[in-house]
Amino acid sequence: MKKYALILAAGKGTRMRTELPKCAFPILGKPMIEYIVENIEKTDIDEIVAIVGHKKEVIMDILKDRAQYAVQEQQLGTGHAALSAASLLEGKEGTTFILPGDMPLMEYPLMDKLMRAHEEMGNDLTVVTMVVDYPKGYGRIVRDEYGTVKGIVEENDCTESEKQIKEVNSSVYIVDNKALFETLKQIKKNDRKGEYYLTDIVTLMHQNYKVNTFVVRNPMVTMGINDLYAISIAEKYLRDSINKGHMLSGVSMVNPETITIGHNVVIEEGVWIYPNTSITGNSVIKKGAIIGPNTEIKDSIIDEEAEIRHSLVIDSKVGKKTTVGPFAHLRGHANVGDHNRIGNFVEVKNSTTGDDTKAAHLAYIGDAEVGERVNFGCGSITVNYDGVKKHKTIIGNDVFIGCNVNMVAPIAISDNVFIAAGSTVTKDIPKGSLAIARNQQINKEDYYKYLIKPKPSEK
Ligand code: UD1
Ligand code: CA
16 A cells, blocks of 8 residues: 655745745754655655645755645645645545644654554544643544544634643544545635635544544644744754753763754764754764864764864864864864864864864964964964955975964965964975065164153153
8 A cells, every 4th residue: 555645835834924934944954844754754655745835946945856746826724735736646545644844843653653553443534633731723623422533623613612622633644545535625615714624524534434533642743833932842842852862872961951953963972062052964073072162063073082162163074182162163164184273263264284283373274275283373374365266375294384474375385384473475485494574673772762752841
């Protein structure tokens, strides 16, 4: 039997009050809908169909060819949205797993479990429900006196007593595909809202098919996200569960509620992470590294036992036992070698450094290829930009760069070179040289008497 996933993602998300369509809104840096698709891909579902409409290009650009698309031109409700997939799915044998595009926290083991339960119970429709303390905004599950589910009533249509029901619809359904499309066509427009409600399939199928519910134990994972406050709750939940996973695998976190780790980040054991730190994107933190406090790392690799404190590392790589910070900035494919020191207020952009190189304070290393055992004095910089183009600086091994040196690129500095403090070097420097490029000092003796004039009262 084939299995299909049907994701409803055509809505605008009016309650979000954001420009981005709701299902594209990021949580910990990743769009909501991507969480859903990533998890579906780990189940044995054969085909994924996404219903898109409002700003469909945004959603399609996120999912690319990971889903097939059916367009719902006008957003006339969840029932109408599901029916929009008719051209792709109608009449096919199989089971369809319907998911709303605003429910990012359900993981694949639960998806598998729900599909298994549907099969084992021999249901034609399984409605996934949860029990919540504050049911406001959710459709309420109405059961008959035998406990059988009779229907779902939306908040707007609830009587006062129905409003008290705490079992609500998660908007996840597992349903026989043929029966689904036969039923969707029978849904009538809801008068009050002017929409076709997918929830009506419950009442419609209740008569001729086997309809059952599955109550999930943790209502957080089936939480629907309708506004930015809900985003913050989901983010907190996700952050806590990601952090817990890392801590149980040997990562120490100090004040973990202030630490944000993205979904795809890999952290090896023995790593310490200090407060107010975020590590996102495809970052990898290797054994024994120390990260934070107050550090942001994105799409970067931090090698074993490196230390990054109070710093920003974006799209870069930091070698073994290298220390970065405080207040350093690595970006644009900076690739710093092992045992380096990138210290206070140092920026490294689009540059590589060999092992044992140091820039301890106030340096800018941009568009440079730097060798091993190079020392950048305080205030030394590569002058890489002429106002139009960026130029390259090449520095060999064992080079000592004095304080406040400007290296005007393009320039090549060979091995074993010394550059005198305060120099502005514009020409290549051959191996083994001392380069001095500054005016000679003149001392004018006894000059003070011309500078310091006696005060009028002293005349
Ligand atoms: C829906 C359910 C409600 C349930 C809740 C769970 C209905 C009528 N109500 O309400 O019973 O408790 O989810 O979170 O189904 N969408 C479309 N096209 C449309 C309208 C919506 O694709 O025309 C998509 C949205 O993008 C969204 C999903 O369907 O991803 C759910 O829509 P939303 O408006 O959030 O439904 P709720 O009011 O939350
Ligand atoms: Ca919703």
